Amino acid sequence: MELGFKYDSSVFPAKHEFGGFPGFPIWEPFRINVNGVFIKEFPITIKKILGKEIIYSGGGYFRVIPYCLLKKWTASEKYVLTYFHPSDFDPKQPKMPQLSRMRQFKNRVCLKGAYSKFKRYLFDFNFYNMLDYDEKIDWNKQKIVDSKNFEIIY
Helix, strand or coil: CCCCCCEECCCCCCEECCEECCCCCCCCCEEEEECCEEEEECCCCCEEECCEEECCCEHHHHHHCCHHHHHHHHHHCCCCCCECCHHHCCCCCCCCCCCCHHHHHHHHCCCCCHHHHHHHHHHHCCCCCHHHHHHHCCHHHCCEEECCCCCECC
8 A cells, every 4th residue: 555565464353342353254364455455464363162253373362272272273274373462471561550450360361371382382383474474375366355345355
């Protein structure tokens, strides 16, 4: 686009307290048509559990879900986007009293073993950085979504 963006990973295809796109029709890389310009989208990976879409490959769910499930779910997918923030691994991070008690709990739960789990995850799977993965995708065969209504147009 006019700022030179070629890639995006903003589509969170599940309900989230700060937004999200529950029911989003695509859970794998696709292109977004923005007024005739295409951006390559790498959506966050979700898993449907008991009718609820959860994001297991990063953040709080990654910290609380038992590793055996993370490993099973990751192995069963052809596409998994992981995401982590430095705060996902730092049990000594300062508390944020401006947040609600529930939000503070969510930010701090299972921090102690998170980095060890992360290292194991990296060891057990072959991950690609976005640039390398981009080269593995035949973008002409990927679906296209219109940015105005999020409908699949190809």
